[in-house]
Amino acid sequence: MARVDIAIPNYNYGRFLRHCVASVQNQDIDGMRILIIDNASTDDSVEIAREIAAADSRVELLLRPKNLGPHASFNAAIDWAQSDYFTILCSDDYLPAGSLRAALSSLDRHPDANLVFGHTVFVQGEEAPTLPSGLTGAEQYMAGDAFLRCFCSTGRSPIDGPMAVVRTEAQKRLGYYRPDLPHTDDMEMWMRFGAIGAVVRLDGVQSIVRIHGANQSAVLKNVHHWNIESQAAFEAFFEAYGASLRDADELLRKARRSLSDRAYWCAVSHLLRGDPGVRDLIGYAVRLHPMSAILPPLGYLWRRPDAISRLRSLVGMARVDPAQSA
Structure with a gap:
């Protein structure tokens, strides 16, 4: 064989x-x-x-x-x-x-x-x-x-x-x-x-x-679309094969929170760069985790291995006049 x-x-x-x-x-x-x-x-x-x-x-x-x-x-x-x-x-x-x-x-x-x-x-x-x-x-x-x-x-x-x-x-x-x-x-x-x-x-x-x-993935144009497709995978897994896992509910909550946090910080980055799609990203983030409308999800940034460089990038974009960077 x-x-x-x-x-x-x-x-x-x-x-x-x-x-x-x-x-x-x-x-x-x-x-x-x-x-x-x-x-x-x-x-x-x-x-x-x-x-x-x-x-x-x-x-x-x-x-x-x-x-x-x-x-x-x-x-x-x-x-x-x-x-x-x-x-x-x-x-x-x-x-x-x-x-x-x-x-x-x-x-x-x-x-x-x-x-x-x-x-x-x-x-x-x-x-x-x-x-x-x-x-x-x-x-x-x-x-x-x-x-x-x-x-x-x-x-x-x-x-x-x-x-x-x-x-x-x-x-x-x-x-x-x-x-x-x-x-x-x-x-x-x-x-x-x-x-x-x-x-x-x-x-x-x-x-x-x-x-x-x-490419099959070429039709997905932005982070918002990828978040939607990723959420579909999580929901499908935990509704079917993963439903019997001991900590299934906790894991699904964690996945939704992670997708929400990523959408939130992508929205911030889009806003600072003057890119479109901010409304979709923020709306998605708040739907999955309503508290993000009040408190920024800082924990997501600190969990990333590139947290410091990303924070510096965000601060740098905030200092640039969008009209000058256009």
Whole structure:
């Protein structure tokens, strides 16, 4: 049986597909299966996928005649997976050398951990930049409850990209990605993993994500929209999978408060810069935490590792005449 299964969903990213698959093929791992799932692309993706599969017996194809949406591809990948470990890599992203081996080795060392993640590098445009070095040997073991508290105390995922490597058995037990969370489905899924066991954070770069106009996240234009989508992930998790957690109510309150605090300080920063969206951000902050209309949430700033630099930035913007900085 293969050691790791890598699913690569694709839609009209033929120009990226070879580079993505090659970054997986070059991971130097014995026992690998790769599944390219094409969602009825209208470019040359299918032709390229067939060429890749013909040249490498490790590559399998699922070529859909009809576009069923991205979640159909993610969930078909879960059904397909059968190796010890599993990951989904979008076809416009790619892996640095050694990153997958480091992730598998970490899960081997920690049999009670079901998920491992590293850092993500975001690159602009469609050219293939030089790959950074992969993950180092340094790692941080995190109990599941500590991992969940990271989510709720910051209002965001501690995994800074869309990719993590997981145990296949745990993924199948946790089930499918939710189509009603088009932008934060991965965030909700990672919280499910935290609910059933430990995770490991690795030092170094695990994946490289391209930023371009066709990204799924490109339709989210500002912090306010991201806050709304993040809240949807928290609400979905605690209404369903996380509802039975002993401290579910406390964690959900903490998550809402974190989102409120972030919206409040983003509103302050927008106001000082003369940017639009202040009304939406303040309204959102007060709806989630009414006391923020009276008392500024200073605790949020102090909890941030960059608290001092952010305060200096805010003070600096307050000293600038917006008319002069326009």
